[in-house]
Amino acid sequence: MDKKVGIIGYGSYIPRNRIKVEEIAKIWGADAPSYKRGLMLREKSVPAPDQDTITLSVEATKNALKRCNIDPKDIGAIYIGSESHPYAVKPSGTIVAEAIGAVPAIHSADFEFACKAGSEGMFVAHGLVKAGLIKYGLGIGADTSQGAPGDALEYSASAGAASFIFADHELLAEIEFTYSYMTDTPDFWRREHQFYPQHAGRFTGEPAYFKHILGAAEGILKQSGTKPEDFKYVVFHQPNGKFPMRVGKMLGFKKEQIETGWLVPTLGNTYSGSSPLGLTAVLDVAEPGDRILMVSYGSGAGSDAFIFSCTDLLPAAQNKAKLTRDYLDKHQRYIDYGTYSKFRKKIIKNN
Amino acid sequence: MGITARNWREYPQRYRMEAAKCNKCGKIFFPPRLVCNECGNREFEQVKLAGEGKLKTFTVIRVAPSNFIDEQPYAVGIVELTDGVSTLMQITDCDPDELSIGMRVKIEFRKVQTEGDAGILMYGYKAVPLRE
Ligand SMILES: [Zn+2]
Secondary structure, eight states: OOOOOEEEEEEEEOOSEEEEHHHHHHHHTOOHHHHHHHHTOOEEEEOOTTOOHHHHHHHHHHHHHHTSOOOGGGEEEEEEEOSOOSOSSSOHHHHHHHHHTOOSSOEEEEEOBTBTHHHHHHHHHHHHHHTTSOSEEEEEEEEEOOOOTTSGGGGTBOEEEEEEEEESSSOSEEEEEEEEEEOOOOSEEOOTTOSSOEEOGGGSSIIIIIHHHHHHHHHHHHHHTOOGGGOSEEEEOOSSSHHHHHHHHHHTOOHHHHHTTOOHHHHOBOGGGHHHHHHHHHHTTOOTTOEEEEEOOBTTTEEEEEEEEEOTTHHHHHTTSOOHHHHHHSSOEEOOHHHHHHHTTOSOOOO | OHHHHHHHHTHHHHHHOEEEEETTTOOEESSOOSSOTTTOOOOEEEEEOOSEEEEEEEEEESSOOGGGGGGOSEEEEEEEETTSOEEEEEEOSSOGGGOOTTOEEEEEEEEEEEOTTTSOEEEEEEEEEOOO
């Protein structure tokens, strides 16, 4: 099967609200400078009260549609990966597909796999196009994640969405290889009816993030016969600023290859949106012929790796929708912890 | 179940801003109607309204109905879209003090209201000041 499949349209969305690490640290009596150094993270995005995984997914997909000339009715599958689907029972995909005008001839499923649910959606959507079952496939990674108040995750858990439309023609970036790597690792979970996730400190890091990202990255490099220097850009899952830089170095990538898609210092960890959003920021500036490696990570645990090769059609599509760095770096609104608590429904009220 | 059903019936307008354009005189109706009040024609073409416009007028709600109390103060205004259609909507993601008549806005898909803690989530369009 030598059919070329890849991205025909992509888009992102990041809410404009931000909260700084200092503002959170102040409330819990924590030392902000050491958190900022430790996490290599200064601030994070916060969704407005009227935003959730569904609304972020719709806006990111509207941007993806602006970058390609397709009829939404021709999208044959929609997969949204998130760990913050607004409903416990009722797929986010139903609402997003209705909002973009892609119903009713469409297959849908909501995916969950901690932070790699977005790349799972991308993997399956592109696979169905490759198999010839659908004309266009939509894969979305979106989250409005929450860490428990005072927990280390509260400093990083943020909100954003990235949307990708896959096709077998007019590609902006071809998917040359994919590789997945997964084991049962109890590093992070949330039981049914629990509001905030739990994490097992001793499993975070080496046996979780590093093992799986290295496994997937080494696997895809071997499978494709490529070396780090063959890539212009590399995007890793970014739960904090340090991990992607460290894993990149371990694999032999340079800082310059990582930085373009390294959004976490001012975005935070958008969970399922994390590495997919990094990929949109790279696609915004990449040039024809550039090769991109993307490796996601989801606790539980696993990684999906993709090798993209940018085509001649990419430059003309880049400015047809708002750029990811423009969402990130312009018109931010800084909020205090009180406003944040209200927005995120952390305040107990009488009804 | 009344609110859930009505919300569902209005998805084409609430989710996608689908309007009806008279195919005789060209007038656009939002929400769609059966008879054109301009020329009496009964045939329409489905069109999607523009995603941008400007704020024609607005008011700030400082004492909100119970469902919207967490959002107060917030603005509701009439937006004239670039295709000439004017319609009423909430203006979100802004401080009401930064709004002014004539300012450019874009349309975004947002959560509009929630039917209590256990009911449905209702989504639709709102205006957001265009910051570009
Ligand atoms: Zn008419």
